[in-house]
Amino acid sequence: MTAEVSKHLGIPEAVFVTDVDSFMKEMGTTDAESLLRKLEENYQKYKMMEITLLQKKKRLQHQIPELKSTLDIVKHLHEKKTGTEKSNFLLSAALYAKAEIPPTEEVFLWLGANVMLSYSTSEALDLLSQNNKSATKNLTSIKSDLEYLRDQITTTEVTMARLYNWNVKKRRTTAS
Numbered sequence: 001m002t003a004e005v006s007k008h009l010g011i012p013e014a015v016f017v018t019d020v021d022s023f024m025k026e027m028g029t030t031d032a033e034s035l036l037r038k039l040e041e042n043y044q045k046y047k048m049m050e051i052t053l054l055q056k057k058k059r060l061q062h063q064i065p066e067l068k069s070t071l072d073i074v075k076h077l078h079e080k081k082t083g084t085e086k087s088n089f090l091l092s093a094a095l096y097a098k099a100e101i102p103p104t105e106e107v108f109l110w111l112g113a114n115v116m117l118s119y120s121t122s123e124a125l126d127l128l129s130q131n132n133k134s135a136t137k138n139l140t141s142i143k144s145d146l147e148y149l150r151d152q153i154t155t156t157e158v159t160m161a162r163l164y165n166w167n168v169k170k171r172r173t174t175a176s
Contacts, residue, residue, distance in 0.1 A: 008148045011049060014042070014155035020166040032167035036160060043156045046149060053146050060139040067135060071128040074107055078121035 017023045024030060085101040107124045108116050119127065 008145050009049075011046075011145065011149055011152060012042070014046075014152040015159060016155050017159045017162055020162050023163075024166075030170075032163050032170070036163055036167070039156055039160045039163065043153065043160065046153045046156060050146065050149050050153065053142055053149065057139065057142045057146065060135050060142065064132065064135050064139065067128060067132045070109070071125070071132060074121055074124045074128060077101070077104060077107060078125060 015023075024032070024035075027035065029035070081103050083103070087099050087101055088096040089099055091097050105120055106118055107121055108118050109124055109127070110116050
């Protein structure tokens with residue numbers, strides 16, 4: 001179980017209850033409402049984790065194509081040693097500008113937070129390749145974590161339903 005927990009970002013494993021009577025005896029209680037509240041709390045935590053992971057996934061899915069595009073451009077500049085290159089580049093949503101790009105050994109990369117640094121083309125290739133590998137690996141990991149998390153959410157929902165139905169059945173038998 002510990003390998004599983006560390007494998008999935010510390011997402012706790014949901015308890016799957018097949019026999020509610022045995023589960024209640026194990027827990028040493030007959031108060032289903034308190035257990036339902038605890039399960040609801042865990043369920044809400046799972047949902048918050050899911051939202052966070054989905055946001056990370058969306059960000060990476062947007063970032064990876066940009067990294068690949070930038071990597072392709074830097075590769076082209078690295079290989080191009082003579083003559084100027086004419087190009088149209090994107091300024092904003094539908095606005096392009098024409099440019100003549102002379103052979104260069106230096107490129108400037110946005111690092112984020114309004115920071116731009118100068119790199120040689122070979123350094124930029126190394127950095128962009130590493131960032132692309134890292135982003136792709138993170139996306140794969142997030143997809144795996146989301147799948148695991150959805151299983152935990154489903155397990156929690158099933159357990160809550162079983163516990164709720166058990167409690168309703170118990171109240172009916174004690175009322176009659």
